[in-house]
Amino acid sequence: MRSTKLQWESYLITLVLLAAVVASGIDTRFSPSTFFEPSSLKAMTRFTGGLWPPEAEPKFLGAIGKLLLETVEISLVATALAIVLALPISIAAMRPRGEEFSRRVLGWPVWGCRWAVYYLSRAVLALFRGIPELMWALLFVVAVGLGPFPGVLALTAHSVGILGKLYAEIFESVDQRLIEMTRVTGASELQVLAFVRFPVTLPVFLSYTLFRWECNMRSATVLGFVGAGGIGTQLMISMKLFMYQEVATLVLAIFVLVIAVELVGQYLRTHILDRPQAGACEIIEE
Template identity: 60%
Template sequence: MTGRRKIGFVEGERILFPENRLSQQRKISYLNLFLILLFLFLFTWSAKATRFNPAAFTDPANLTGIGRFVSGLWPIEHSPEFLKNTGILLVETIEISVVGTVLAVVFAIPLTLGATRLRGEEFSRSSRGTLYWLGRWSVYYGSRFILNLCRGIPELLWALIFVVAVGLGPFPGVLALAAHSTGVLGKLYAEILESVDQRLVETGRATGASELAILLFVKIPASLPVLLSYTLFRWECNMRAATVLGFVGAGGIGTQLTISMQLFAYDEVSTLVLAILGLIFLVDIVGQVIRTRILDHSVRCNSDLLS
């Protein structure tokens, strides 16, 4: 008497029989249900802790204050002197974002080289346990720590620190954007370089190329369009951040916006907000056009450079 043969499903290198597959699906369903309930609990608890109350918008006193503020926004301030000053501050805001982004790229490049994890069997086999291997990982974790420190402190806090250090004006704004963006760009650059197709890297190592040659002729050409795209996107983010650094005295159009708010000059606030929105929309359009051109003209890795 022969037993009945079970029919299984191949999943990877395992064979799952129908009852085992059903049991695994139940476990996944229970896990998903638990995660959903956990999320709902955290949201409810957080909303209560933050006193989240949409009904506050319908409170008569709040509606009166909102109406007073909105009515003060019109007509906007359009005197030639104020418009000229607004234009000067917009140019200063652009200058802060450009210089801050360029400095961030300069500082991020060496940190990226240290924070990029060297992967692959050939590298691990040839260097594991050596003094170079120990030093390389020490540099890796040290660079990652610096990047996390720069990225973990927001721009406004950096601006406050540099205002105390070097005084008021656009210079602390430049330093604040450079410090924070160094951490952001350094991490992005490292992640992008690590995600390069490992087959290209191993092919380069098989030819006897050094790690520097692999970096220059494999990793960077293969990821250059993405690197440039993220750098440009970071400049757009810095442009937005530069508009609010003036709240703490770090230059830009935010300085005048703070003064106008404190003087309850809502007509000036309206002009400044419209100018900021126009600048951001313009930067978004320009950035999108440039990123599209960069990605359309991608640079491909030329393996002949390694031979």
């Protein structure tokens, strides 16, 4: 009987989701046939025809190289800053566990403050990741002016919200039995973090961090549309001036950069993340 009820609930949820997709398609005027209208075909033909041949003037290629380097630098600095800022916030954003132990040691008032810190940290992380990078970039462009610096700040702010939440949930996922075993030895919460939570979750920690860097690199390519540095600035200028040959070169350069970053990420995962890590039990025994 219960199985039949669950099946009907699954069918109902599926129908509701399908109805939501269909209604959304109607409201957004989704129409694939629009691509085959004469005006659309003419516009696309004119645009794609203007992309060939890509601009290959040495001076322009040299300028692209500098912009690509600036884009990578923006993503690297932003990711590094985000790690430094997200780690302490993620520690505060971990859900309190071991209630009886904490109430006995900390006392009721301090235990209540711990929950307040938890909810406040989660709210801060939600705010940071809830605002898109372009919105942060617009804000920081107004605050500090044009250039790569507001791009760094924008990616840092958004990445703190993403990484802080991921780090907190990664640390929470550690087997609670290992945590309690370490606490029994008299270890502080900081020692538990340093010798149990972090070593056990290190491969996942590094994997998510590398992935976030790749995302930041991709995001850095479009922050230039609002004046926040990177190769997106030149892409915006070329698009506005209808210099489609330059646009083709810029798109190819971005594609090569994305592939290079993907290869670097795979290399780091293969040579760092696949190495055996010390187990928590070994650490506790030491």
